[in-house]
Amino acid sequence: MLVASAAAKGLRSSAAQSLEHRQDFVSSWAIARQLFARHRAILSSKREYLRSVIELANKVARKERDRAVPDAIRADDDAQALFGLLEGRLSGHGGTIISADEGADIALAVIDIIRSHLIVGIWSNEVAQNNLRNAIDDYFFDILRVTMQIELPIEQLDDLEQRIL
Numbered sequence: 214m215l216v217a218s219a220a221a222k223g224l225r226s227s228a229a230q231s232l233e234h235r236q237d238f239v240s241s242w243a244i245a246r247q248l249f250a251r252h253r254a255i256l257s258s259k260r261e262y263l264r265s266v267i268e269l270a271n272k273v274a275r276k277e278r279d280r281a282v283p284d285a286i287r288a289d290d291d292a293q294a295l296f297g298l299l300e301g302r303l304s305g306h307g308g309t310i311i312s313a314d315e316g317a318d319i320a321l322a323v324i325d326i327i328r329s330h331l332i333v334g335i336w337s338n339e340v341a342q343n344n345l346r347n348a349i350d351d352y353f354f355d356i357l358r359v360t361m362q363i364e365l366p367i368e369q370l371d372d373l374e375q376r377i378l
Contacts, residue, residue, distance in 0.1 A: 330345040
């Protein structure tokens with residue numbers, strides 16, 4: 214009887230150890246599955262980020278814009294940038310905001326003025342910079358204010374000039 218009791222005790226001990234090892238294995242496996250799931254989520258988010266970066270790079274390469282611009286300036290990146298500065302800032306007589314086409318025409322006119330005054334080393338040439346500023350001021354004061362009757366306060370003119378240059 215003693216031998217049978219000892220054998221049963223050994224068997225129970227062995228079974229308990231086996232069960233402990235199995236539980237350790239199961240918990241280790243659960244931890245591993247959680248780690249794999251987290252890693253998969255991280256890779257998925259990185260893949261989404263990379264996809265959005267590639268999409269943005271393709272839009273830039275194709276010169277796609279997320280906003281509509283008038284046809285007159287569609288092929289001119291400089292005029293589009295200036296149009297973005299002017300958009301919503303200029304109002305006609307009575308306070309009505311000018312149309313997009315009028316804004317595009319103004320942007321093209323200012324860009325033409327800038328291009329006609331550009332010289333090599335303009336940013337180190339005070340006289341050339343002043344000539345450019347004067348030409349832009351003349352356009353804003355003479356053409357916009359007087360001819361087109363667009364309201365443009367001095368502070369707004371100064372702000373636009375700083376942003377343009």
